[in-house]
Amino acid sequence: MSAGAARPAPGVRLMQKVSSTRAFARIAPHFVPAMDRAVHRLTRGRVILSAQMLPGVVLTAYGAKSGLPRTTPLACMPEEGGASWVLIGSNFGRPGNPAWTGNLLAHPDAEISWKGRDIAVRARLLxxxxxxxxxxxxxxxxxxxxxxxxxxxxxxxLFRLERRGA
Structure with missing residues (x-):
């Protein structure tokens, strides 16, 4: 870390350590998305619980095979200017790509809920x-x-989501 760079808060450092464990990789995919979906729904899109640690979006992509909308809360890396976001298909370090990545490959036009706003985006694999x-x-x-x-x-x-029409 360079001199003068901000150090993460103690809670963030702890979460980074916890999220790096194999135990977290086993359990988190079962409770984090469900919890995020419930809180997002209850707050009418204003809150994603896991976004208290990392910025987050709720992605609505269309199923690669079914074409049906699939909603997934995800951590994201917002980029400068507010017109794009990076999604990281880490799957918590588990084998296999997360399903949402295959959906975006098949149907790159999607929507995100970002800070309570619905935004039409187009995804591009980097x-x-x-x-x-x-x-x-x-x-x-x-x-x-x-x-x-x-x-x-x-x-x-890694996918970059850019506002459609931007």
């Missing part, structure tokens, strides 16, 4: 040098992504 640069930013943003990547053989998918 590759090559662009992916490498965003991955480095993601590791600074949330260091546990490095642990997730070290546990799996697949390359974690």
């Amino acid at each position: 590759e090559g040098e662009e992916r490498a640069a965003v991955w480095e930013a993601a590791l600074k943003f949330w260091p546990p992504y490095a642990t997730y990547q070290s546990r799996i053989e697949r390359e974690i998918r």
Whole structure:
């Protein structure tokens, strides 16, 4: 960390350690999204509980096979200017890409709920040098992504969501 760089708050450092464990990877996919969906629904889109640690969106993508809308609360990395967000398909460091990544590959037009606002977006899988640069930013943003990547053989998918019409 460079001199003068802000250190994460103690609660954030603790959450980074906890979220890097294999136990968290086993349990979190079963309770974090369900809890986020419930709180998001109860607050009419104003709150995502896990966004108290990391910024978050609720992604509505269309099923790769069914074409039906699929809603998934996700941590995101907002980019400067407010016109784009990066989604990291870490799946908590578990094998297999999360289903939402396959949905975005099949149907890149999606919607997100961001801070209580519904926004139409188009997703783009990041590759090559662009992916490498965003991955480095993601590791600074949330260091546990490095642990997730070290546990799996697949390359974690990164998507940039850009406002449609922007």
